[in-house]
Amino acid sequence: MMLTGARVIRTLLLLKKPSVMWSLLFCLLMGPALAQAELTIEITKGNDKAIPVAVVPFAWSGSDLLQEEIAGIIGSDLRLSGQFAPISSKQFLGFPSKADEVFFGDWRLLGASYVLIGRVSEQSGNGYVVNYELFDVLGRRSVLRGEVTGSRDQLRAMAHKISDDVYENITGIPGVFSTRIVYVVAKRHDAKKTDYQLVYADMDGHRAVPILKSNKPILAPSWSPDGKKLAYVSFEAGRPAIYIQELASGERERVTNFPGLNSAPKWSPNGKKLAMVLSKDGNPEIYVLDLASRQLTQVTRHFALDNEPAWMPDGKSLVFTSNRGGSAQLYEVELASGETKRLSFDGKFNARARVFPDGKSMAFIHKGEGEASYNVAIQEMDTGRIRTLTSSPFEDAPDVSPNGRMLIYAAQGDSGVLGIISADGRVSFRLPSSEGDVREPAWSPYRK
Amino acid sequence: MKFIKGVVVGLAVVWLAGCATNDQMGTSGESVIVDVTESEMVETLPLLDPAVQAVLDTGMVEASAEQIAELLEKDSIHFPYDSDRLDDEDIAVLDVQAAYLTSPAGINEKLVIEGHTDERGTRTYNLALGERRAMAVKNYLVLKGVVSSRIEVVSYGFETPINTMHNETAWSENRRAVVVKEG
Numbered sequence: 137m138m139l140t141g142a143r144v145i146r147t148l149l150l151l152k153k154p155s156v157m158w159s160l161l162f163c164l165l166m167g168p169a170l171a172q173a174e175l176t177i178e179i180t181k182g183n184d185k186a187i188p189v190a191v192v193p194f195a196w197s198g199s200d201l202l203q204e205e206i207a208g209i210i211g212s213d214l215r216l217s218g219q220f221a222p223i224s225s226k227q228f229l230g231f232p233s234k235a236d237e238v239f240f241g242d243w244r245l246l247g248a249s250y251v252l253i254g255r256v257s258e259q260s261g262n263g264y265v266v267n268y269e270l271f272d273v274l275g276r277r278s279v280l281r282g283e284v285t286g287s288r289d290q291l292r293a294m295a296h297k298i299s300d301d302v303y304e305n306i307t308g309i310p311g312v313f314s315t316r317i318v319y320v321v322a323k324r325h326d327a328k329k330t331d332y333q334l335v336y337a338d339m340d341g342h343r344a345v346p347i348l349k350s351n352k353p354i355l356a357p358s359w360s361p362d363g364k365k366l367a368y369v370s371f372e373a374g375r376p377a378i379y380i381q382e383l384a385s386g387e388r389e390r391v392t393n394f395p396g397l398n399s400a401p402k403w404s405p406n407g408k409k410l411a412m413v414l415s416k417d418g419n420p421e422i423y424v425l426d427l428a429s430r431q432l433t434q435v436t437r438h439f440a441l442d443n444e445p446a447w448m449p450d451g452k453s454l455v456f457t458s459n460r461g462g463s464a465q466l467y468e469v470e471l472a473s474g475e476t477k478r479l480s481f482d483g484k485f486n487a488r489a490r491v492f493p494d495g496k497s498m499a500f501i502h503k504g505e506g507e508a509s510y511n512v513a514i515q516e517m518d519t520g521r522i523r524t525l526t527s528s529p530f531e532d533a534p535d536v537s538p539n540g541r542m543l544i545y546a547a548q549g550d551s552g553v554l555g556i557i558s559a560d561g562r563v564s565f566r567l568p569s570s571e572g573d574v575r576e577p578a579w580s581p582y583r584k
Numbered sequence: 585m586k587f588i589k590g591v592v593v594g595l596a597v598v599w600l601a602g603c604a605t606n607d608q609m610g611t612s613g614e615s616v617i618v619d620v621t622e623s624e625m626v627e628t629l630p631l632l633d634p635a636v637q638a639v640l641d642t643g644m645v646e647a648s649a650e651q652i653a654e655l656l657e658k659d660s661i662h663f664p665y666d667s668d669r670l671d672d673e674d675i676a677v678l679d680v681q682a683a684y685l686t687s688p689a690g691i692n693e694k695l696v697i698e699g700h701t702d703e704r705g706t707r708t709y710n711l712a713l714g715e716r717r718a719m720a721v722k723n724y725l726v727l728k729g730v731v732s733s734r735i736e737v738v739s740y741g742f743e744t745p746i747n748t749m750h751n752e753t754a755w756s757e758n759r760r761a762v763v764v765k766e767g
Contacts, residue, residue: 327746353743356708369711375738376711396737397715400708413712418719420712443712457709463666464709485666488706501706510704529750532706548703549750576707 179215180555183562186221187306188247189214193225194254194266195233204291206256206266206298209340213299213313216340216556217541218563220303223248235269235278243273250279252302262287268298270305280305292343312537315339316580317544318347318357318366319554323572334368336383339537339544339579341554341567347383357578358402358410366578367391367401367410378412391425400444404451411435411445411454422456424471435469436476444488449495455479457487466500466515480515482522483507488533492540492559499534499543499559512545514559525561535579546575638689645683647676655680661721663759666705668716670724678721681763682728695730697721698762699739700746702755707741714739717761 191211196202207225214220225231229242233255243251254268263285270280282301284294293314300311317339324330332354337344348354352371359366360380367380373390378398381388392398396415403410410425422435422445436442440460447454453470460467464487466480480486485503492498495517502513502524512534513524530548537543540559547555547566552573557564567574632640636653639645645652661674670678684690699714718737726732747754 324748353740355711355741355743371740371743396719397712397739399711413708415712415715415719418723420715441712441716444706444708457706459666464705485705487709510706530703 178566178568180564180566181562183218183221183558185562186219187249188223189220189250189252190223190228190243190246190248192228192231192233192251192253194256196256198256198258202256202291204295206254206291206295209292209295210252210299210302212340213296214303216565217303218558219307238271240271240273240276248273250306254298259285264288264291264294266294266298270302292338296338309539309541310582312339312539312542312582314583315538316583318578319574320354320357320576321569321572321574347386348381355576356400357576359578359580360403361405361407361581363581363583367403369399369401402445402447404447405449406451411447413443413445422454435471446489446491446498448491449493455489455491455498457489466498481520485510490534490536492536493538494540499536501531501534512543512557523561525557526555526564533576535577537579538582544577544579546577548575634689635684638687639680639683642683642687645680647680652680656684659763661761662756663717663761665702665759666713668713668720670720675724678724679728682725682730685725686729694734694766696736696738696764696766698764699737700744700758700760700762701742702758703742703745703750704755711739711741714741721761721763
């Protein structure tokens, strides 16, 4: 089948009928690209204010099938942001791959605000060059031109890089399509046996690879701010302990293994410290570990349960969960003074906060007064105003994208899935897995 | 003891010698084997579980042997939603456990107390809540004289539910602390 497809394309290349050729190429290449994904994206809610954009299938002058369909990946990235609505290529009147082939009138007719075109060519050796150009349809002008290079297995990464550039050019905000996520997949065989994997993937769920396999629970992964390491909780020694794993080498270290709880590690913004929860003295309290000196500083001292630390972007205070007021609520403690104030007042359960990169709001799990479900909510730090973003019954582990525009979270139930939602709540996606119960997502920092 | 009421004599002599505290036994003296055909005339009782006997011997618990046996059997303590509070029923169970663990029969036992929660809330919150539940049980046992170093606590949070359904029944079954004796 694939070989036949390749012959068809080669034949068409000789005939030089670009429009037919590229739509065929598009169709043929989307197949294998989707089949590789472990997580598949389902749109649960759309955005009628999204910017219409036409991503034209990129021209390819090589002799074999391209592994990845660049334009398809870019279109899917832009859709995932919630801020763009890619127009179906079936409506296209032409398939330009060069600036002088772009007829603005045609694109205006389709309602496109922007058109992205590009060409893929093979370099000497095993490399590829992708040239792309973005046009503002109403302004009738080119607004961005660029080139990315890479090897065959970097084609997806190259597509994500173009998505980042396009997104930033139009919105003024850096894109996060080149970022990664980690999450935990649990496969329950029976009451006695469950397999766990910590999985590393592109933020769209593709290129998923396990980086830790265990027959004991894995929880609470946290990225180092340079994106090179992960801290997490693993039960592999029979009880929860905190580990740090270097992604590239897979090498790791057990950081804490005190009696009792060793949980909820969270890397400080400067990467030098790890906030965590320990119950070594009998009760769950927040601590900060200096990674270089290994000096441990106790932050909270309260007979209640203190838990789930999250750093403010300046690294000077921590937001944490405590039930000291009779129910789980969010508090902020300033590290230097120990001064503590309550942040959440609305509802019976507010926990597992993550502060946005600008420090102006936080995402957390919220159960409203008289409500039964646990949902992702965002609270503005200065006004205290809460917005609930989601609606499935048992949600957990919200994490914020490095540009603050999207959130990832786990939706539990008969089978756990991951959800991605725009911070304005307008667009949401589910990333259901074929492989078992998916939970505990963490969004990487920008890739350097 | 009421089970020797009546005419059983000889047969019982050999057979019950070990646990006889009965005056009749001592005085009857003859070791004649009698063929008892009317079996309804005997009533037998199993020997007391040594653990139950040990608890009785401490004099710490005011309960019948049957009640003690039943309480000793219970290895799980259940909790209300988002709570680590022990109620009267739990206290009754733990009093018996503590009596056993401080008795000569149980003094060498080491324990692991597991803390568990239902699925609601966040996994990391539940891990800490499970810890608090297990600690509540440990603290009570220590208060009752069990040496702290004999008890290990481990929380599994919601990671190992016994009922994987999503309803009130499952939630209440999963909100538990389990006392595991390690011998």
